[in-house]
Structure formats: structure tokens, C-alpha cells
Amino acid sequence: MYGQLNGWREARLRTDAIPCTDFITGLTWCQSPFCDREQRPEAAVFDMVIFGTSGRLELWDVGNSERGPVPVCGCDLEEQDMIYCIENMGSGRFATGDSQGFVRIWAADQDQQPPVWPLSASRLPLIQSPVVDMQYCQSSGRIYALQDATFSMTAPVGARNVVRCWDAGSQHDVGVAHEVLEEYELVAFTPASDNGDLGNELVAGAVHGGFCAACYSLGIPSLCWHKSAAHTAIICVFDIRVGLQMVQRYSTAHRSMYPAMRCARDHFIFTSHSGQPLCVWDKRYMSTTVYEEEYLANFPMPAGEGGADLMPFGCPARTGEHQGLFLDTDGDLLVGRAENGMTWLWDLSTTLGWAQGGGLTGSWLDRALNDYIEAWREYRDWPIPLGACPCDTSIPTTLLRGGQPYALVGLETKETQDEVMLPAEGMDPTGNLEADHQESIFCARLRPPPERR
Numbered sequence: 001m002y003g004q005l006n007g008w009r010e011a012r013l014r015t016d017a018i019p020c021t022d023f024i025t026g027l028t029w030c031q032s033p034f035c036d037r038e039q040r041p042e043a044a045v046f047d048m049v050i051f052g053t054s055g056r057l058e059l060w061d062v063g064n065s066e067r068g069p070v071p072v073c074g075c076d077l078e079e080q081d082m083i084y085c086i087e088n089m090g091s092g093r094f095a096t097g098d099s100q101g102f103v104r105i106w107a108a109d110q111d112q113q114p115p116v117w118p119l120s121a122s123r124l125p126l127i128q129s130p131v132v133d134m135q136y137c138q139s140s141g142r143i144y145a146l147q148d149a150t151f152s153m154t155a156p157v158g159a160r161n162v163v164r165c166w167d168a169g170s171q172h173d174v175g176v177a178h179e180v181l182e183e184y185e186l187v188a189f190t191p192a193s194d195n196g197d198l199g200n201e202l203v204a205g206a207v208h209g210g211f212c213a214a215c216y217s218l219g220i221p222s223l224c225w226h227k228s229a230a231h232t233a234i235i236c237v238f239d240i241r242v243g244l245q246m247v248q249r250y251s252t253a254h255r256s257m258y259p260a261m262r263c264a265r266d267h268f269i270f271t272s273h274s275g276q277p278l279c280v281w282d283k284r285y286m287s288t289t290v291y292e293e294e295y296l297a298n299f300p301m302p303a304g305e306g307g308a309d310l311m312p313f314g315c316p317a318r319t320g321e322h323q324g325l326f327l328d329t330d331g332d333l334l335v336g337r338a339e340n341g342m343t344w345l346w347d348l349s350t351t352l353g354w355a356q357g358g359g360l361t362g363s364w365l366d367r368a369l370n371d372y373i374e375a376w377r378e379y380r381d382w383p384i385p386l387g388a389c390p391c392d393t394s395i396p397t398t399l400l401r402g403g404q405p406y407a408l409v410g411l412e413t414k415e416t417q418d419e420v421m422l423p424a425e426g427m428d429p430t431g432n433l434e435a436d437h438q439e440s441i442f443c444a445r446l447r448p449p450p451e452r453r
Contacts, residue, residue, distance in 0.1 A: 015312075017412070018060050018069045018441040022053035026086040027397050027441065029409050030094060048072075049409055049441060050094055052083030057096070057106070062443045069443065085134040087143065089168065097131025097145050103166055129159060133259070137191050140199045141169050142240075150185050150209055161185040163204060165244055175244030179206045184234060187222040188261040190269075192237070192283065200241050203269055203283070205257045206234040218339075219395070223274040223324050225255040233257040235269065235281065250286045252279070258324040264331045264348065272325040277336060278346075280364060291351070291364040293383070296323060298338040312444075313387025316340045328400045335408065337396040341388035343408075351381060389442050390414060408444040 030048045047063025058074035077083070082099040089095055093107050129149035136143050143166040149159035163186055165174040179186055184206045192201035207222045208231035215224035232255055237248035258272040267283040268290070278293035298320030318340050325336030325344070334346040353362035363381050389412045398410035 015445075016062055016069050016443045018049060018051075018062070018443070020051070020053065020439045020441070022055065022439065024051050024053055024394065024411055024439050024441065026052040026083040026096065027399070027409065027411060028086040028088050028094060029399060029401060029407070030088040030090070030092075049443065050086055050088070051441060052077075052086055052096065054082050057083065060441075084130055084132050085145075087134045087136045089136050090138065095134060095136060095143055095168070097134045099130040101128040101131060101147065103131060103134070103143065103145055105168060133189070135189070135191060136168070137199050141167065142174060142199075143168050144189060144191065144202060146186065146189055161187065163189050163202065163238070163244075165202075165240060175240055177202060177204065177238040177244045177246070179234070179236070180246055180249070183208055183210075183231075185209045187257055187259045188271075190261050190263045192263050193266040200239060202238040202240065202244070203261070203263055204236050204238065205259075205261050205271060206236060207231075207257050208255070218321055220259060220324070220339075222259050223256045223322055225274050227255045229255070231255055233271075233273065235271070235286070237283070248286075254279075256324070258326065260326045260328070262327050262329045262334075264329045264334070265352065268352065270327050270329065270334060272323075272327055272336065274322040274324050277323045277325050277338075277344075278327075278334075291381075296325075296338070296342070296344060296383070297385075298323070298340055298342040311385050311387030313341075313343060313389050316342045316388035317390060326396045326398055328398060330400055333400055335398055335400045336383070337389075337391075337398040337410065339391070339396055341390045341396060341412070343386040343389065343398065343410075344383040345386055346383045394439070408442075410442055412440045412442045414438050414440065 028050050030050060047061060049060045049062055049069070051058060051060075056074055056076050059072045060069050061072050062069045077098075081102075083096045084099060085097045087095045089105070093105060096104050096106060098104075129147045131145045132148040133146040134143060144163055145166060146163050147161065149161050160178050160182075163177040165176070166172070167174050177186070177189075186204050186206050189202060189204040191199060192203050193199055207224075208227055210227060210231070211221040211224035212226045215221060215226065233252045235250045235252060236246050238244050239247045252271070252273075254273040254276065256274040258274075260272070262270045263283075264270070269281040269283060271279045271281065273279065276292060276294070277296045278291075279289050280291040282290050298316065300315050300317065300319070316338075320338045320340040320342065322339065325338055327334065327336050329335070329348070332347075332349050334348055335343065336346075337343045348362075351362045351364040353365065389410060391411055391413050393413045394411050396410065398408060401407050401409075
């Protein structure tokens with residue numbers, strides 16, 4: 001990587017690709033339950049990719065740097081099931097949410113036949129709307145699932161978007177969260193923290209339920225900003241200790257919100273909007289943002305200009321339709337990927353503190369003490385451009401996980417002419433891609449940031 005002020009002095013990036021001729025609908029990573037850590041010390045953190053297609057769930061081993069990705073096991077799904085989200089639960093277990101509103105817990109064991117099978121399955125009650133997002137809290141053993149009843153256009157009239165809390169151990173509902181105003185719908189969420197008692201709070205984002213046909217055709221209705229200025233996006237906090245009721249509600253300066261928000265270090269919240277790629281909030285002081293990234297160059301650049309020839313993934317092939325980013329963080333790094341595949345990386349060790357040693361704050365937190373223009377020009381605030389992995393036919397899902405080595409895993413769609421053999425009709429009822437696209441998963445290994453001092 002290229003941030004010399006924070007220890008990223010050399011370009012260290014290695015990528016592998018997992019090809020797939022079917023439409024990939026869900027993706028996550030996990031530590032392999034099969035490998036021997038003594039025989040494979042290089043596979044200490046990131047060596048397994050789990051993904052779902054329109055008719056199958058597969059596990060691939062990506063921990064061996066010599067032989068590359070290899071399939072391990074998988075299983076076929078029921079005819080009408082389509083997995084929309086997958087969440088790693090550790091110890092060889094993972095949860096899936098599908099188009100039928102089911103949450104299933106799966107396990108992988110090499111000694112079983114078949115090696116992957118569902119441990120349990122439970123349909124979330126009240127409505128059968130698809131489960132489009134899911135997160136698991138390790139400390140509490142709870143699964144949070146977002147059911148999309150409005151933007152998916154599949155639920156009965158009057159159904160609401162809700163976030164349901166499901167106890168993975170007892171397999172029963174703990175609570176349900178929804179927006180208090182009927183005109184607004186939840187579109188994103190993240191647990192406030194996974195440490196101790198703070199794991200009882202849930203942060204969610206909501207937008208006004210109206211959207212135009214042009215924005216809907218882009219695939220993400222929550223990014224529609226063609227609304228009244230009064231219809232601002234909302235950040236709200238729910239508390240499971242009071243039945244997952246809303247305890248705080250804040251209005252933002254935006255009318256849209258990307259359906260992926262993250263939280264780091266207990267109280268910093270990261271959101272993205274159609275006109276602003278990154279907004280950083282502090283849950284302790286929500287009257288204004290901590291930091292805002294005004295504009296990102298999500299467009300092709302000539303070779304030799306702006307470092308286009310130095311980016312590991314290369315230059316994007318087309319200009320982005322909006323500034324919204326798919327966000328993910330591990331607390332020390334923040335990655336954002338645009339809809340044209342352009343990927344950016346922020347070093348939170350510098351911007352939120354601890355990288356410089358004695359100081360407790362970073363450049364984003366010190367910005368209020370300095371002149372705004374001068375602080376904006378600071379090099380350490382700039383994101384690192386990684387380049388573009390194209391994703392024209394899918395949401396640019398990109399996951400970041402820390403450890404040795406750091407790893408990125410994400411969806412990629414490439415145009416091809418003869419490499420993929422699909423049915424003559426081009427698109428079948430199961431959702432296969434047309435013959436001019438090929439789905440794959442990229443796995444990148446990054447050099448880690450400096451150690452905490």
C-alpha cells in the first residue's frame with residue numbers, strides 16, 4: 001500500500017479468483033474447520049470463503065497460496081430458495097437468510113456426508129419477506145436480520161421493513177425493531193458493539209419510503225434523493241434491554257442512504273449516501289458529523305495520471321453513477337467500494353487515533369481544532385485508492401477482515417464472450433447470468449497496518 005506516513009511503505013497485494021457461472025447472491029468468510037493449524041500456519045486467519053448462488057451453497061479453501069482456491073464441499077438448495085446473505089458464526093457454523101424469509105444455521109464437517117448440512121431452520125414470523133442483511137454478535141449469540149418488505153416489492157401491502165433479533169442458542173425471537181414513522185423504512189443496520197454490555201444496542205439507518213423509477217432501475221432504491229428536503233435520512237438507536245424499542249433518533253443532512261452501514265470502537269458510525277461517499281458520526285455527539293469525505297474520483301483516469309497505473313486493481317472502466325459506497329471495517333481499517341468497482345481504503349489508526357503513539361485522537365477528531373481547509377488538505381486524511389474490480393450486475397459486496405495477513409473478499413463481474421457456456425435463452429428462471437458476464441469472487445491479501453503502540 002502507499003500511505004508512507006502510517007507505515008504502508010510497499011505495494012503488497014495478492015489476489016485469487018473463484019470462478020462461478022451462476023449468479024452469486026451471498027458471500028462471507030470463515031476460518032476453515034478442516035485444516036490443521038500446525039501443518040498450515042499461513043492459513044491462520046482467512047482461509048475459507050462461503051458463498052451462495054441461485055441453487056447451491058459452496059465452501060472454497062483459499063488459504064493455500066501455492067495451489068490457489070479449491071472447492072471443499074457444498075450442498076444443493078431447495079428449488080425456490082435463493083440465499084441473500086450469509087454470516088459467519090465461528091466454529092464451522094454460519095447462518096443464511098433467503099428469499100423465503102427463512103434463517104438457517106448451517107455446519108460444515110468433513111466427516112459428515114454430505115459435509116454441509118443445516119443444523120436448524122426457522123422462518124421469522126409475521127411476514128415472509130426476504131432476509132437481505134444479517135449480522136451475528138459473538139458475545140451475545142444473537143443474530144440480527146433485516147427483512148425487506150417494501151423495496152423488494154414482494155410482501156403484502158402495508159408490510160414494514162423490520163430488523164429482528166434471533167437467539168441462535170434457544171432459537172426464538174428476542175425482539176423486532178422498526179421505524180416509528182410509517183413513511184420511513186429501515187434500510188441498513190449494525191450492532192453498536194460486540195463487547196460486553198454495549199452489544200445490547202443496535203444502530204440502524206432509515207429513509208423515506210418513496211423513490212423514483214430511475215433510481216429504482218439502478219438497483220438500490222434507498223439511494224433515491226429525488227424527494228422533499230424535509231425527507232431526510234435517519235440514524236436511530238434501538239436497545240434490546242427494553243424490547244428492541246427505539247431510544248434515539250437523529251436526522252441527517254441527506255435524503256438517501258446506502259444499505260450498508262458500520263460501527264467501530266463502540267460509538268463511531270460510518271454511513272454513505274448518493275452524493276457523499278463517507279460520513280463519520282460519533283454516537284456520543286450526533287449534532288454534526290465527525291468527518292465527511294466530499295468527493296471520490298470514481299471514474300477512469302489516463303495512464304500515468306493520478307496514480308492510475310499504480311493502483312493494484314487497475315483503473316475503473318466506467319464512471320460511477322453515484323458516490324454511494326459499500327462499507328466494511330474491522331476497527332483499524334475502513335474499506336468502501338463504489339458501484340463501478342472502485343475501492344478505497346481509510347486507515348482508522350491514523351484518522352481515529354493510536355498510530356502516533358501518545359496522542360488519543362486522530363486527524364478526523366482534531367479537525368475541529370484547526371482551520372477546516374487546512375485540515376482537509378492533510379495527506380493522512382486521504383483514502384488510499386486500490387483500483388476497481390468490476391461488478392456491473394451485482395451489489396459491490398466487499399468484506400474486510402484483520403489479522404495476519406489482512407484480507408479483502410468481494411464479488412466481481414467480468415465481461416466475457418466465450419468462456420461461460422450457459423443456456424441458449426441467456427437468462428433462466430434460477431437467475432443465471434447472460435453469456436456475456438462471468439461471476440467470480442476475488443480474495444486479496446493486504447499488508448497489515450502498523451501495530452498499536
